[in-house]
Amino acid sequence: MRFSFPIRETLPSAESCSECQSLLRSALLGLPGVREVFLEGGAVHLEAAQNPGPRLSEAIQQVRAVHTHQTFQIEGLDCASCARAVEGAADRIPGVRLLELNPLAGRVELAYNPRQSALQAFQRSVERLGYTIRPASSGQRTPPAKPEVRSVALTGGLLALAWVISFTNPALAGWGYTAATLAGGWPLALRALRGIRAGHPFGIHTLVTAAALGAVLIGEAAEAAVVVLLFGVGELLEGWAAERARSGIRALAALTPKTALLLEEGRPREVPAEHLQRGDRVLILPGGRVPADGLVEEGYSALDESPITGESVPVSKGPGDPVYAGSINTESALTVWVERAGQETTLARVLHLVEEAQARKAPTERLVDRFSRYYTPLVMLGAVLVMLLPPLFGGGWQEWFYKGLALLLIGCPCALVISVPAAVSAGLAAGARRGLLVKGGAILETLGQLRTVAFDKTGTLTEGRPQMTDIIPLALPEDELLGRAAAVESGSNHPLGRAILRRAAEAGVRVPPSSGHKTLPGQGATALVEGEPHTVGSPRYAAELAALPPGLLAEVERLEAQGKTAVVVLREATPIGLLAFRDQPRLEAQEALRRLKALGVKSVMLTGDNPQTARAIAGELGLEARAGLLPQEKLHLITTLRKEGKVAMVGDGINDAPALAQADVGVAMGDGTEAALETADAALLTNRLTGVAELIQLSRATLGAIRANIALALGLKAAFLITTLTGATGLWMAILADTGATVLVTANALRLLGFSGKLE
Incomplete structure (x- = not known):
C-alpha cells in the first residue's frame, strides 16, 4: 500500500x-x-x-x-566584510554548515549536528567577533548598540579640539590628533584582531587600522584621525541604511495585529492573535485589522488588502468570502471563521518566503563576490609594491609609504560587494508590498530578460469560472445526464468539473454514488458511477474511446464555432450526452497584454481547449494561440520557445505545475493561495494579471540599480586609485570614497522600495 x-x-x-x-x-x-x-x-x-x-x-x-536547521538573528551584521567573517567562523567548525546568510537582514540559517556541540561553538565564534546572536524566532530585538556613536563623537570632539589648538601650539595639537586616532581606532583594532583570529585577515577593519597606524608612524596623525572619524561616520550611515532595508520587510510583519476579539458564546474576549486556532470565530470591528486568514461567517464590509495582495481598491466581502491576516476592515463589523493563524497565515508565509529569497544569491552577486575575493588581496599586494619599489629607484620613502597606505583603504570592496544584495533585497521587499512574490535574486534577474510570456487560458486569461451553457442528452433525460457527469467530477478541482458540480447543485438533480475517481490531465476524468465506468472528456479523447456519431460531431463543431468548450459524457464506450461551457476573458487581460507589448515582450496562449474556442478568446484579446495541447505538448512548446530567449509560463499554480517548472520562470496566479505560493518561481498574490508586467518592470528597475551601483563602486575606486598615485588625494579622501560609495549604493538600492508599478 x-x-x-x-x-x-x-x-x-x-x-x-x-x-x-x-x-x-x-x-x-x-x-x-x-x-x-x-x-x-x-x-x-x-x-x-x-x-x-x-x-x-x-x-x-x-x-x-x-542534522537540524535553525535561523538566527545577528545584531550588528550589516556589511559584506562582517558577513565574510561569520562565514569564515562557520567554515572552521566541524558539524556546522552555513546555508544562507543575509547581511542586510542580519539573518543566518545553519544546518548542524546537535551531537557535536557545533551550535554552541558557532555562537561563541560569532560573539568573539563582537556580534550578538539569538534565535530568530525568539521575537526579541536587542537594542541598537551605542558604543560606535560614543566613539565617533569622542573622536570628532578630540579632532576639533586638536585643530583649534594647532593654531597656537602645533606640537600639542599633534598629541591631540594622536589621541583622536586612538579613540576612534581602538574599537577598529579590536574588531580587526577578532577578524584575524577568525581567519579573515583582509577585512575592512584590518585595512583601516593598518592605514591609521601607518599614518601616525610617518607623522601624519591628523590624517589618521580624519580617516578613523570618516570611517566611523560611514559605518553609522551604513548601519542606518541597512536598517532602512530591513524595515521594508519588518513593515509587513507589523501588519498582523497583536490581539484579536475571540467570540465565546457570542461575547468578544481579547486574546493574543498568535493563540488563535482553526475553527475559532473572531470579531473584526470597523477600522480593525484581520488577525488570521479565514472565511466571513456574518456581515458585509469592504477590506483594504493592499498591504498583502497589492489590490489598491477595497474589496467587498460577504459570507463565504476569504479574508487575509493584515487586511483592514473599512466599513462594517464582520464575524470571521479562522482557517489559518500565527505562522500559517498567507502574510506569515509571504514573509518567510521573502526572507528566504533575500538570502539566495543572484548570479550577478555571486560574480561580484568571486571578483572581490581576488580584488582585495591584489590591491593590498599593489599597496606593498607601491611602498617598496619606488624608493628603491630613488623615490621618497615617506611619500610612497603614504600613497601605499591610501591604496590600502581603496582596497576595501565593501561598496562593490553590497551593491547587488542591497538592490535585490530592496526589489524583493518592494514586490512583496505590491503582492508580487519572487523567490530569489536569480529569478528577479531573469524576469527582466524575458522575451516571451506564455499564458494558460482557463483561470489565467479568463475568469476561471466557466458557466455551463448547453446540456445535450443523447440516450437519457437531461437531469440524469447532468447527475452522472457530476458524479464523475465529484471532488474535482478542475474549473469545468466545478462548473458541472455547481450546475447540478443549482438544478437540485440527484447525483448517484461513485467511486474510483481518476483525473486524466488534458483529457478528462473517469469514475465508476453505480458500478458502471463513466468518462467526462474532451471530444478528442472521447473519439479515442468510442466512435462518435456524425450528429454529435456536428454539435461539437457548432458549439466550438461559438467559442464554447464542449465535453462528451460516455457510459462504458457509448456517448450519452454533450455539455458546453463558456468562460469570459478577464477584464484586465487586454491591459495586461498591452503592457507586455509596450515592454517588448511577446505573449502567447497555450491551452488544451479546442482551436475554435482558443481562436475566439485570442482574437478578442489580440495574442497568438496554440490550442488542443496535451500537458507534454505544452512542455515541448515551451522548450521550443526557450530557444528564442527567456520564457515565463503563467498559470494557476495547480494544474500547470509541469509547464511552470519547464519555463525559465514559472508565475502562479492565485488569491494568495498556499498552492500558488509553493509551486512557482514567482506568484501574484492577487488575480491582477497586470502583475506580470509589473514583475518585469520591477526586475528591470532592480537590474538598473545593480548596474548603477557596480559602476559607481568601481568608478570611484578607479578614480581615486589614479588621484592617489598622482598625489592629488590623500588618506582621508580615500576613506571618504570608500564609505561614501557604500552609503551611496545602499541609498540608490533603497529607492526601489518606492516602486509603483506604473508603466513609464
Missing part, C-alpha cells in the same frame, strides 16, 4: 535540503514493513505493508538527532 505525508508537516527543512531528504529516506526505510520511499510534489510517499504513521515521528527524531 502507498501512504503519503506532506513534507512541511513531516520535516519542513527537507523541502529544500538534500541532506535532510537523504537522511529522512534512510530513516523511513529502516521502519518495519517499509519497502520504498520517494519524495515528490511536496510530499513523502511510502510503499509499506501498513500505515507507518505511529512510527513516523520516531524516524523524524532520528534525523533531527544528527
Whole structure:
C-alpha cells in the first residue's frame, strides 16, 4: 500500500535540503514493513505493508538527532566584510554548515549536528567577533548598540579640539590628533584582531587600522584621525541604511495585529492573535485589522488588502468570502471563521518566503563576490609594491609609504560587494508590498530578460469560472445526464468539473454514488458511477474511446464555432450526452497584454481547449494561440520557445505545475493561495494579471540599480586609485570614497522600495 505525508508537516527543512531528504529516506526505510520511499510534489510517499504513521515521528527524531536547521538573528551584521567573517567562523567548525546568510537582514540559517556541540561553538565564534546572536524566532530585538556613536563623537570632539589648538601650539595639537586616532581606532583594532583570529585577515577593519597606524608612524596623525572619524561616520550611515532595508520587510510583519476579539458564546474576549486556532470565530470591528486568514461567517464590509495582495481598491466581502491576516476592515463589523493563524497565515508565509529569497544569491552577486575575493588581496599586494619599489629607484620613502597606505583603504570592496544584495533585497521587499512574490535574486534577474510570456487560458486569461451553457442528452433525460457527469467530477478541482458540480447543485438533480475517481490531465476524468465506468472528456479523447456519431460531431463543431468548450459524457464506450461551457476573458487581460507589448515582450496562449474556442478568446484579446495541447505538448512548446530567449509560463499554480517548472520562470496566479505560493518561481498574490508586467518592470528597475551601483563602486575606486598615485588625494579622501560609495549604493538600492508599478 502507498501512504503519503506532506513534507512541511513531516520535516519542513527537507523541502529544500538534500541532506535532510537523504537522511529522512534512510530513516523511513529502516521502519518495519517499509519497502520504498520517494519524495515528490511536496510530499513523502511510502510503499509499506501498513500505515507507518505511529512510527513516523520516531524516524523524524532520528534525523533531527544528527542534522537540524535553525535561523538566527545577528545584531550588528550589516556589511559584506562582517558577513565574510561569520562565514569564515562557520567554515572552521566541524558539524556546522552555513546555508544562507543575509547581511542586510542580519539573518543566518545553519544546518548542524546537535551531537557535536557545533551550535554552541558557532555562537561563541560569532560573539568573539563582537556580534550578538539569538534565535530568530525568539521575537526579541536587542537594542541598537551605542558604543560606535560614543566613539565617533569622542573622536570628532578630540579632532576639533586638536585643530583649534594647532593654531597656537602645533606640537600639542599633534598629541591631540594622536589621541583622536586612538579613540576612534581602538574599537577598529579590536574588531580587526577578532577578524584575524577568525581567519579573515583582509577585512575592512584590518585595512583601516593598518592605514591609521601607518599614518601616525610617518607623522601624519591628523590624517589618521580624519580617516578613523570618516570611517566611523560611514559605518553609522551604513548601519542606518541597512536598517532602512530591513524595515521594508519588518513593515509587513507589523501588519498582523497583536490581539484579536475571540467570540465565546457570542461575547468578544481579547486574546493574543498568535493563540488563535482553526475553527475559532473572531470579531473584526470597523477600522480593525484581520488577525488570521479565514472565511466571513456574518456581515458585509469592504477590506483594504493592499498591504498583502497589492489590490489598491477595497474589496467587498460577504459570507463565504476569504479574508487575509493584515487586511483592514473599512466599513462594517464582520464575524470571521479562522482557517489559518500565527505562522500559517498567507502574510506569515509571504514573509518567510521573502526572507528566504533575500538570502539566495543572484548570479550577478555571486560574480561580484568571486571578483572581490581576488580584488582585495591584489590591491593590498599593489599597496606593498607601491611602498617598496619606488624608493628603491630613488623615490621618497615617506611619500610612497603614504600613497601605499591610501591604496590600502581603496582596497576595501565593501561598496562593490553590497551593491547587488542591497538592490535585490530592496526589489524583493518592494514586490512583496505590491503582492508580487519572487523567490530569489536569480529569478528577479531573469524576469527582466524575458522575451516571451506564455499564458494558460482557463483561470489565467479568463475568469476561471466557466458557466455551463448547453446540456445535450443523447440516450437519457437531461437531469440524469447532468447527475452522472457530476458524479464523475465529484471532488474535482478542475474549473469545468466545478462548473458541472455547481450546475447540478443549482438544478437540485440527484447525483448517484461513485467511486474510483481518476483525473486524466488534458483529457478528462473517469469514475465508476453505480458500478458502471463513466468518462467526462474532451471530444478528442472521447473519439479515442468510442466512435462518435456524425450528429454529435456536428454539435461539437457548432458549439466550438461559438467559442464554447464542449465535453462528451460516455457510459462504458457509448456517448450519452454533450455539455458546453463558456468562460469570459478577464477584464484586465487586454491591459495586461498591452503592457507586455509596450515592454517588448511577446505573449502567447497555450491551452488544451479546442482551436475554435482558443481562436475566439485570442482574437478578442489580440495574442497568438496554440490550442488542443496535451500537458507534454505544452512542455515541448515551451522548450521550443526557450530557444528564442527567456520564457515565463503563467498559470494557476495547480494544474500547470509541469509547464511552470519547464519555463525559465514559472508565475502562479492565485488569491494568495498556499498552492500558488509553493509551486512557482514567482506568484501574484492577487488575480491582477497586470502583475506580470509589473514583475518585469520591477526586475528591470532592480537590474538598473545593480548596474548603477557596480559602476559607481568601481568608478570611484578607479578614480581615486589614479588621484592617489598622482598625489592629488590623500588618506582621508580615500576613506571618504570608500564609505561614501557604500552609503551611496545602499541609498540608490533603497529607492526601489518606492516602486509603483506604473508603466513609464
